[in-house]
Amino acid sequence: MVLGEKHRQEIWTGSVVDCDVHAVVPQISALFPYMDDVWVTWTTEREYPGPGHVATIYPPALTTTARDEWRPDDGRPPASELRLLRDHVLDPWDVDRAVVNCYYGIDNVRHPDLAAALARGVNNWLIAEWLEADPRLVGSMVVPARDPAAMIREIERVGSHPSIRQVLFPVRNDRLWGDRIYHSVYEAMVKHDLVMGLHWGGTTDGPPSPTGYASWFAEEYAAEWGNFGAHITSIVSEGVFRLYPDLRVSVLEGGFTWVPVWGWRFNKEWKALHREAPWMDRAPFDVIRERMRFSVAPADQGPPEAMERVLEWLGTEDILMFATDYPHGHNTDIGALLDVMPESMRPKVMSETAREWYRL
Amino acid sequence: MSENKETPANDPGAKVAQPPAGGPTRYVVARVDEIPEGERLLVDVGGRGIGIFRINGEFHAILQRCPHAGGPLCQGPLLEYVYADRPGEVHHDPDKKFLSCPWHGWLFDLKTGQSWWDPRQTRARRFPVSVEHGDVIAEATDDTQPGPGPYVIERFPVSVEDDYLVVTMRPRGGTRAPTDASI
Numbered sequence: 001m002v003l004g005e006k007h008r009q010e011i012w013t014g015s016v017v018d019c020d021v022h023a024v025v026p027q028i029s030a031l032f033p034y035m036d037d038v039w040v041t042w043t044t045e046r047e048y049p050g051p052g053h054v055a056t057i058y059p060p061a062l063t064t065t066a067r068d069e070w071r072p073d074d075g076r077p078p079a080s081e082l083r084l085l086r087d088h089v090l091d092p093w094d095v096d097r098a099v100v101n102c103y104y105g106i107d108n109v110r111h112p113d114l115a116a117a118l119a120r121g122v123n124n125w126l127i128a129e130w131l132e133a134d135p136r137l138v139g140s141m142v143v144p145a146r147d148p149a150a151m152i153r154e155i156e157r158v159g160s161h162p163s164i165r166q167v168l169f170p171v172r173n174d175r176l177w178g179d180r181i182y183h184s185v186y187e188a189m190v191k192h193d194l195v196m197g198l199h200w201g202g203t204t205d206g207p208p209s210p211t212g213y214a215s216w217f218a219e220e221y222a223a224e225w226g227n228f229g230a231h232i233t234s235i236v237s238e239g240v241f242r243l244y245p246d247l248r249v250s251v252l253e254g255g256f257t258w259v260p261v262w263g264w265r266f267n268k269e270w271k272a273l274h275r276e277a278p279w280m281d282r283a284p285f286d287v288i289r290e291r292m293r294f295s296v297a298p299a300d301q302g303p304p305e306a307m308e309r310v311l312e313w314l315g316t317e318d319i320l321m322f323a324t325d326y327p328h329g330h331n332t333d334i335g336a337l338l339d340v341m342p343e344s345m346r347p348k349v350m351s352e353t354a355r356e357w358y359r360l
Numbered sequence: 361m362s363e364n365k366e367t368p369a370n371d372p373g374a375k376v377a378q379p380p381a382g383g384p385t386r387y388v389v390a391r392v393d394e395i396p397e398g399e400r401l402l403v404d405v406g407g408r409g410i411g412i413f414r415i416n417g418e419f420h421a422i423l424q425r426c427p428h429a430g431g432p433l434c435q436g437p438l439l440e441y442v443y444a445d446r447p448g449e450v451h452h453d454p455d456k457k458f459l460s461c462p463w464h465g466w467l468f469d470l471k472t473g474q475s476w477w478d479p480r481q482t483r484a485r486r487f488p489v490s491v492e493h494g495d496v497i498a499e500a501t502d503d504t505q506p507g508p509g510p511y512v513i514e515r516f517p518v519s520v521e522d523d524y525l526v527v528t529m530r531p532r533g534g535t536r537a538p539t540d541a542s543i
Contacts, residue, residue, distance in 0.1 A: 180447070239447030272465035278444040 020323035034124035115144035131163035159192035178234030200253035228254035256294035260313035297325035431463030
């Protein structure tokens with residue numbers, strides 16, 4: 001059974017690539033074998049629990065954060081072990097390949113050396129216990145997002161590992177990702193042929209929206225898509241793709257239904273004001289269609305007729321990629337989404353686009 | 361071609377008497393020295409708003425109506441050409457100026473009337489059903505140079521005769537509604 005109710009073959013009989021599944025660090029001691037001794041001592045001396053406590057990612061009392069069937073019965077954190085991923089997603093979906101993302105919140109660590117040490121630990125752990133342990137898996141590396149030089153050092157260290165295909169960028173950040181201080185990071189990524197994975201979450205002391213802090217969880221959740229829009233606007237406007245025309249950007253867990261309508265707006269502003277940023281030499285929405293891909297978890301689905309129109313407005317069959325976002329409980333009805341697509345688009349969404357994007 | 365040349369005397373830009381119907385008519389619109397270099401004059405000629413620009417010693421006369429959405433084109437700023445291949449490395453050509461419509465910023469080259477679409481040409485990108493495997497969407501062109509855009513403004517010949525500027529244009533047809541171009 002997949003997604004609680006259906007068998008995989010009822011939804012899709014072709015090849016599947018899941019472009020967003022999570023590996024959750026169960027507790028910080030899981031990273032100790034993969035961290036430098038000095039930082040293990042630092043952690044144990046202070047009884048530091050780590051930045052991304054699982055209670056804050058998939059709080060047990062908040063059932064919408066993880067699907068019920070994906071919470072282990074024995075109370076272990078969801079998605080904290082490869083075997084869970086296999087049992088819950090890889091095998092039932094008969095996945096060809098999956099891209100594993102570990103969001104551990106190291107980007108909110110302000111201690112620059114600890115952040116870098118934790119990044120190394122997470123990347124080493126992910127490679128050893130997940131990516132190298134199952135040939136179906138590739139993954140994203142994490143980086144200490146406050147320090148561009150440290151980001152580059154980590155990219156140079158593990159960026160060319162054969163299983164590493166993407167760098168995870170949190171969508172909550174102190175600055176917009178198009179900012180020039182990050183341009184040399186993109187240069188390093190392109191050198192290692194890595195995708196930029198713009199992902200939900202990030203520094204917990206950063207606002208979830210471009211205009212500030214929410215008062216309630218529901219508001220926070222609903223507001224987060226705004227950060228995705230802000231970062232994409234920044235990346236395109238700052239000329240990142242002029243400098244690095246081969247850079248690929250994935251938008252993960254950011255939705256996609258908002259893209260066309262805002263894309264029209266972006267095009268319009270650019271038509272009138274492009275003299276301000278004369279390196280913007282192409283319609284921004286065209287750049288987005290070419291250089292970016294969006295996962296369908298969540299899909300933020302409206303009624304089928306409306307979804308059909310949205311897909312038409314997106315204007316390309318190549319822009320969406322299937323994801324479960326395991327263990328998150330988005331309740332995306334992937335079958336309903338496939339139904340409103342042209343037939344030719346379905347295999348692209350379910351595997352072909354991600355295969356090309358991540359060189360699988 | 362009829363000739364109807366009147367001296368504006370103390371009333372530059374004065375409406376010229378209704379010309380006979382037919383071919384292009386010559387209108388004296390201003391004295392040459394009324395338009396300093398880099399400046400412009402907006403006049404009503406035969407019921408139509410016309411803007412006359414003096415740029416690098418040349419005179420250009422265009423219709424005061426942007427072909428995009430009818431905006432008051434001749435009231436827009438003259439903007440120099442700026443370009444950049446990379447963020448942060450901005451260059452300009454002060455001798456190359458475009459008239460920018462104040463409503464939506466469409467740029468026009470006064471020498472040709474052609475709108476200037478600075479970025480590479482774009483078209484609505486509708487992608488056909490394709491069996492090709494994960495193709496890159498946009499066929500990138502090699503042309504990184506600015507190119508002509510979709511609009512052309514109406515230009516009128518301007519000549520300097522003695523001390524006067526003469527614009528040649530067809531008079532407006534009687535059935536057309538009066539222009540709302542402000543002067």
